[in-house]
Amino acid sequence: MKKTAVLLYNSFCNFEISVALEVLALGEKEVVVFGATKEPIRSEDGLLVIPQKELSELDIEEYDSLLLPGAMDIREAIENPRVIDFIKQFNNKIIGAISIAPIMLVRAGILSGKAFMAGVNKEEIMEEGFSEEELSEMIGWDDNLRNPVQAGFLVTDNVVTSVSYNFVKFGLKFGTMLGIELPPETFGI
Secondary structure, three states, rough: OEEEEOOOOOEHHHHHHHHHHHHHHHOOOOOOEOOOOOOOOOOOOOEEOOOOOOOOOOOHHEEEEEEOOOOOOOOHOOOOHHHHHHHOOOOEEEEEEEOOHHHHHHHEEEEEEEHHHHOOOOOHHHHHHHHHHOOOEEEOOHHHHHEEEOOOEEEEEEEEEHHHHHHHHHHHHHHHHOOOOHHHHHHHH
């Protein structure tokens, strides 16, 4: 069975991928944690994680999916060309990206001009050099608060995106896309 890559970066949001990781564990799907280096990475809540592999160690043929958590500050990751090149290798594979992480998929060209949810507002991202065309189908934080996406996630092509407070629905959908079906009651919904 192919594996799921989990890419972590400084100030990643642990809880946003907790259900997705538990779904993968219950489905006995192997997970490999990647980082820019093998140095410990601190989550926004202080958890230290040591990546199993660094970006250059990816053998894409071993993987069928990628999981990307949000972060308090994603700037370091999104401005690292090695991180973006790593993500590009997962085009046409199953990708789960939550909170601000879908913006990295826009930068990688995977979600540019396509529908996605993100835990940030379009205006804030435009200030970082993204174009209106790239973000034309984005459902941002305030958009989602005013008019919530009822499913709690959005699937475009092979990518599922969501915002932080829908992490349970997001995790279940990511699992479903990988063939792991669990009842929502497993996680209290």
